[in-house]
Amino acid sequence: MSTTADQRPIAPQPAALDTTTVTSWKAPIALGVFTLLGLALAVFAPRPGDTTYRLSLARDVIQLPELVVPTMPALWSVIVLLALATAYSAYLVSRKRRVPLWLIVVFALLAVFGFLTWAGAGASLPMIGLLFGSLSLAVPLIFGSLAGVIGERSGVVNIAIEGQLLAGAFTAAVVASVTGQPLLGLVAAMVAGMLVGMVLAAFAIKYFVDQIIVGVVLNVLVVGLTSFFFSQVLAPNAAILNTPPRFDRLPIPILSEIPIIGPVLFRQTLVVYLMYIAVALVWFGLFKTRWGLRTRAVGEHPQAADTVGINVNRTRFWNVALAGAIAGLGGTFFTIGSGIAFNREMTAGAGFIALAAVIFGQWDPIKATLAALLFGFASNLQNTLSVIGSPVPSEFMLMLPYVVTIFAVAGFVGKSRAPAADGKPYIKS
Amino acid sequence: MSDPTEPRGDAPGVNEPDADVALEESVAASPDKGTAAQDAEAAGSGPGPRAAGGADVPPPSKWHTMLNQIATGNAIISVLAVLLALIVGAIMIAFTDERVQETIGYFFARPGDTFAAIWDSVAGAYSALFQGAIYNFRRDTFAAGIRPLTETLTFATPLIAGGLGVTLAFRVGMFNIGGRGQMLIAASVAGWIAFGFDLPWGIHMLVALVGGLVGGALWAGIAGVLKARTGAHEVIVTIMLNYVAFYLVSWMLRTPGLLQAPGSSNPKTPPMKETAIFPELLGPQYNLHFGFVLAVLATLVVWWILNRSSLGFKFRAVGINPNAARVAGIDVKGVYVWAMLIAGALLGLAGVSQVLGTVTSGFTAGIDAGIGFDAITVALLGRSTPWGTFIAGILFGAFKAGGFSMQAAEGVPIEIVLVVQSLIVLFIAAPPLVRTIFGLPDPERKKKRARKKAMKEVAAK
Numbered sequence: 001m002s003t004t005a006d007q008r009p010i011a012p013q014p015a016a017l018d019t020t021t022v023t024s025w026k027a028p029i030a031l032g033v034f035t036l037l038g039l040a041l042a043v044f045a046p047r048p049g050d051t052t053y054r055l056s057l058a059r060d061v062i063q064l065p066e067l068v069v070p071t072m073p074a075l076w077s078v079i080v081l082l083a084l085a086t087a088y089s090a091y092l093v094s095r096k097r098r099v100p101l102w103l104i105v106v107f108a109l110l111a112v113f114g115f116l117t118w119a120g121a122g123a124s125l126p127m128i129g130l131l132f133g134s135l136s137l138a139v140p141l142i143f144g145s146l147a148g149v150i151g152e153r154s155g156v157v158n159i160a161i162e163g164q165l166l167a168g169a170f171t172a173a174v175v176a177s178v179t180g181q182p183l184l185g186l187v188a189a190m191v192a193g194m195l196v197g198m199v200l201a202a203f204a205i206k207y208f209v210d211q212i213i214v215g216v217v218l219n220v221l222v223v224g225l226t227s228f229f230f231s232q233v234l235a236p237n238a239a240i241l242n243t244p245p246r247f248d249r250l251p252i253p254i255l256s257e258i259p260i261i262g263p264v265l266f267r268q269t270l271v272v273y274l275m276y277i278a279v280a281l282v283w284f285g286l287f288k289t290r291w292g293l294r295t296r297a298v299g300e301h302p303q304a305a306d307t308v309g310i311n312v313n314r315t316r317f318w319n320v321a322l323a324g325a326i327a328g329l330g331g332t333f334f335t336i337g338s339g340i341a342f343n344r345e346m347t348a349g350a351g352f353i354a355l356a357a358v359i360f361g362q363w364d365p366i367k368a369t370l371a372a373l374l375f376g377f378a379s380n381l382q383n384t385l386s387v388i389g390s391p392v393p394s395e396f397m398l399m400l401p402y403v404v405t406i407f408a409v410a411g412f413v414g415k416s417r418a419p420a421a422d423g424k425p426y427i428k429s
Numbered sequence: 430m431s432d433p434t435e436p437r438g439d440a441p442g443v444n445e446p447d448a449d450v451a452l453e454e455s456v457a458a459s460p461d462k463g464t465a466a467q468d469a470e471a472a473g474s475g476p477g478p479r480a481a482g483g484a485d486v487p488p489p490s491k492w493h494t495m496l497n498q499i500a501t502g503n504a505i506i507s508v509l510a511v512l513l514a515l516i517v518g519a520i521m522i523a524f525t526d527e528r529v530q531e532t533i534g535y536f537f538a539r540p541g542d543t544f545a546a547i548w549d550s551v552a553g554a555y556s557a558l559f560q561g562a563i564y565n566f567r568r569d570t571f572a573a574g575i576r577p578l579t580e581t582l583t584f585a586t587p588l589i590a591g592g593l594g595v596t597l598a599f600r601v602g603m604f605n606i607g608g609r610g611q612m613l614i615a616a617s618v619a620g621w622i623a624f625g626f627d628l629p630w631g632i633h634m635l636v637a638l639v640g641g642l643v644g645g646a647l648w649a650g651i652a653g654v655l656k657a658r659t660g661a662h663e664v665i666v667t668i669m670l671n672y673v674a675f676y677l678v679s680w681m682l683r684t685p686g687l688l689q690a691p692g693s694s695n696p697k698t699p700p701m702k703e704t705a706i707f708p709e710l711l712g713p714q715y716n717l718h719f720g721f722v723l724a725v726l727a728t729l730v731v732w733w734i735l736n737r738s739s740l741g742f743k744f745r746a747v748g749i750n751p752n753a754a755r756v757a758g759i760d761v762k763g764v765y766v767w768a769m770l771i772a773g774a775l776l777g778l779a780g781v782s783q784v785l786g787t788v789t790s791g792f793t794a795g796i797d798a799g800i801g802f803d804a805i806t807v808a809l810l811g812r813s814t815p816w817g818t819f820i821a822g823i824l825f826g827a828f829k830a831g832g833f834s835m836q837a838a839e840g841v842p843i844e845i846v847l848v849v850q851s852l853i854v855l856f857i858a859a860p861p862l863v864r865t866i867f868g869l870p871d872p873e874r875k876k877k878r879a880r881k882k883a884m885k886e887v888a889a890k
Contacts, residue, residue, distance in 0.1 A: 409666060
């Protein structure tokens, strides 16, 4: 390290301070890799024919025409555009400028379009179904990542999202089955998630147990408890205890008739509408209210917050409890949100994906939501492609979101900065 | 060192036992801030006796210290934590038992029935657990009766190896959730060598073992390299690699010519060749295999690396404070890569012992059997020390072995074991809670008083 520093010529001290811009070649390299992957697809696995994009459902009032794209010309033009975007990002970096976020977003959209066109050659892609399903699959992830954002912003790492989702799913199923009221199930799920959150908070804040330990252990505990009660109590009495009613779809009168957006966003269930509200509220709360300012202060610099009279540990406790309630709400998606009976470990790692979305989204509620949507899209893409007959083995399609995340975390996001006091207990002196 | 949270490193589990020390330090407001860090290090590097703290307390006699430690120390807390967890488990077993539910209907008429039913259900379940895990009294000969204990050790083998992998990463301040992926890749490589090649006995096993270890190490190394090179968070990367490995192995298992058994349409490999299978340690009537010896060796190696080698010193330094380690001239990035490589090899050993020892008739994508995640709990219970992990692995192995026999004999779902295990870790992690429940004295109180007195004297001057 020191030798390279010595070899650098020492510039004469300028009058004004130089602003150093830190640039990194990671983004152009990652973009280049994706462009080359696209090129390989076009060269080694060309697929003749046309790709049809279906943009409307049969029952829509306003019918959009089907979009027919010739597969190979479209793929080649996408590759050219991707190469241009890569070159532009390389140019920016060579001029010591940052690669803007919009370029990466445009690149990603183009890449997805190119891939869809290639994979759907000779078939027609139901875009509404694809997007609708993506949103649905993303619902628990979004709730989970909101819970993670609130917890970590106030300085408590919440690994127990998985457990909170599972507890919510379990309680919602049981309460809704017994009472026949999905709304009561919703409330019960929030209480269950909150209880898990409170246990986490109590151990982490009162007993100073390492937060990651408590989180991991709580996940195991909830898996154990729910599976135990499932096999001991729920399975023998499934008719009474485990036949949850489901939420009905509630199309919003005018909004649901907007082409594409309407059927995707506004013909959903109550849980999804609650999700929109939750995202907006968490964003507004965190960045525009006194509560949010205090939460962030407690997570960034608890001592400073304490000095100005904020009760650090109480703030943290109730934030973690709130986060638990939100995650519990997300858990309802698995049972009463989709009308499915509870089953062992039915969340299947969604909490961990939500955690990844938190970090991928840089601890920001909106970005974390977008990351969760990306995961939802990728998993639903596999479902859709397997229906129309995908040329790629389904395992690779399923793998795709995770590979993309690794690329994204390593390439585009780079060193993401957690809240400064994240994971550290505050001990008042 | 003005920040009272400073002595706590980022490594989970490393300094955790000293949370109350840190609290007490901050209450005492710094006559000897340094000891907290030393305490933390001492507790982190081994289950040795805790440093007695303040300089103003005269060193008590050895016997007194020992008695005091038995009453207030970690051992009694651990035992009580296990007891407490078993009590909670007993409550769950009792209240979901059908006979108990029947008798509770006429509890006030004949309370004795209820208690008898509770006793029957709990005692039945726990004696089945014991007989399934340690010694089965219903067998005639000692050789047959001791079989459950060998089962326990067999179940413990991958848990120990995997737990060590998580422990090692913890000590470097990294959280390796990628056990599942590392085990799957290692199992696939080892399995592929074991059924796809013809080599002489011994060499075949060795080649398969090394192949598996390298596979696991490289898979974990991806996370290490990405963390070192790009700062990508290892928690995300290892979680993502779990899924990638799972789908990759699933695909290979259903693709003829890769891992799928020829002539079969199931996603399953052919059986391992005899030359590659781990030898049985105690003869054919027991399942215990050579993998257990490897797990013991791995514990020794990890202990040596962490406590006796310069690499281990660097590991611990980075784990406690990466910035200080960098200033001291330690190549932090290199440490991250090496730590993940070794951790991956250890989880690889868990995967290899599964395919070459426990399930030799060919494996599916479920070969990891959740061990990658159990390993995290094992490492936490073992407080991130090699021998602690070893003991925790055996304890969890016992629960696993006993849990299956409990399910078979008494119909109690094996998930109760998960509950008990997680409660044990939770209680052990929070000694003040256990002390409150059992009304034990607080070992810090005496010291605290002495400190306060000293403080007053200082203030008076």
